[in-house]
Amino acid sequence: MTGEHVEVFLTGATGFLGHYLLAELLNHPRVRCRVLLSAPIFKSSDRLAELLEQIGLDLMALIAEGRVVPIEGRLPNDVHQPDLDGVDLILHAAGNTTFRSSGSGEPGRTNVEGTRALLSLARGASVPRFVFVSTAYVCGDRTGHQEESFLATRPSFRNDYECSKWQAEALVWNWGCDTGIATICRPSILFGDRKRGRATAMKGLYVVAKATDILARAMDEGDETNRHQIPLRILGRGDATCNVVPVDWVAQKVCETALQRADESSVHHITNPDPPTHEEVKTWLEAHFDIGGGRFSDATWPLADANHYEDLFYSLGNICLDYFRNGLTFESRCAESIPPEHRLIDRASFLRCLNYAQESNWCRAAKVPLNLRPPAGGIDPAWYFECFLPAAVPRSTVAKVEELTAIVQYTITGSVGGSWVSRFERGLLMETLVAPCALEATFEYRLSYDDLVDVVSCRKPLQEVFFHGSAEMFGDVERALKMVPIIGEFLREFPVAGGERSTTSPAGVAC
């Protein structure tokens, strides 16, 4: 500890989780970060600057302020002890997520040898605390309730990645027994952030979504089979779960754990207490891609008699085996603060992540443009509230209004109308449901369909519709008024392009 500051040495900062960890660490004014970046440092620091810029941070300014110190090096061989002098805490988030071992030596080289080297340097530099980012799946193929404790007995693993993380955990735990305080954080499968659904690596559930996209594209190209009756066997059971967690939530929990005072070594699951089931994911994906017909099957991989559609779907590998598990739950102290009615990943957040994934062309596009055009039939309120808002709000000013917590109801009158309720929490649009629903609105806007179209396509300011027109506010009118300029900012940032009036009643929505 240097005076009031905590000196953190962070590895893996340019990774999907790593740059969120850095951002979260920097939320704590006492923290200064030494960031290990691979050579050549100008290239890796450019990459880090680009990643941080996308989440609103200026790396150059942080370096100028002395809050971030880039250090060139690479594990396992090219990091030096002086780089760790005076460090209070190592946060080791560098990892390789290759599932099967290859000639490069990965994932063992980074995950095991890299950790071994860093622990040795930590010992030499007398660093008192080592926080290791592992995975919840070090439990291998065990089922049942997994406790937050070190697994002294080697489990049977499903892939080399899980094995390498368990080996690294063993090294860290032993370091904790004889040298310092070891903290092991085990996140489950990373998913997009809660604000925008943003992700920079698309593994896990994204692979399942991408496989569905491949299938849907084949149907778009004129396949004669009814797209809602595709003969597809989905390997696994509908009640199996995929323990996905928002990346920014993981970063928050890891940093909270790392910066808390600790007197002894410990293990923490950063997992989802109510993860989506295979059946839910299937329903969400089918609705999103407007396909259907898949059924769960206990057939085994590889499918000996795979049909054309199954060949397409499984062209990315056995996408379900590694991500969906039956009968596996995790003890997680950090998840205890989540209210039971709030899911970390629900339909809205899943679709938000999916929209981001598609718009980024599955992470191939450098920057994600928003191209949400209304359906051909004109602006459908259901499309606007259930698809457009969840996709656009996270990128808008609304998401920066951090005190904004409210439940907003929009009632659209007229034949092409309906009622929807959005729950905002600290600027995040957590969910939008069709009313009536369990959410009790803080206030309600009621306007005609024609006014809605004029407002969302920026033909009329919302103020004009309210003060001169037919819109009404109910409930907490003061809150409703305060929301008007916030919505105004959003409408200016994200007008619906080419919005025409719809003449037919909405028949359901496929985002």
Next chain:
Amino acid sequence: MLTEDRIIEETVRIQGSKRVLEGNLAYPCEQASCSALIAGPHPFLGGDRNNNVVRSLSDALASRGMVALSFDYGGVGGSEGGPENRPAAMSAFWKDGAFGEEESWVDDTGSAMASLRQWSGLPQVLMGYSFGCWSVAQNLPESRAAAVVLISPNPGKHSFGRISSCRSPLLLVHSDNDFTCSVSEITDWFDSIRQPKTRIQLAASEHFFRGHEKELAGVVLGFLANHGLLPGADGREDND
């Protein structure tokens, strides 16, 4: 009453001490004898110079031979400035109903008053609606106002201590069902302030006076006529 073709309306640029504001100047073709500045509601509550109350007052005053200036506060419409970090300001306002930079909107009101005085050279009536009441009141000591009109102020939220620094006739108009301030709160406050003053309560017009704009404008015109501030009107006191 003047017909629309006898009223000139132009968009004007108001040079403030720190920024240029955009305003709307409405005036009769004939020589006017009095001017009015209308300060609108809080920008973070959807306030701009096209607000229904602001607009209806401006139209009514110009049609009765007065020069009326309404304007957008900094950061609204075509006006320069506004909070540097708008999301943070909106966030603070969402939480506390106020934030530090509101004082700059008070300055904007002062700039608009000065510009109107310079352009018209006429006696000036100061009018505020909602937040605009406070922004007007904060400028009263320097104003030499011919009269003051406050529409739906919220004395529970803003301090109106500076009202006492000006002895001009004061009109208070409020609704009997305003969500920002109860009738008892507003009448208690009104009873505590200095003379000369007039209070008019409108029925069922809420805070927004939607559908009651003409009635509201009529009340204001009547008050101005009673104080000899409308062309051709004789003065008459009617204290509440």
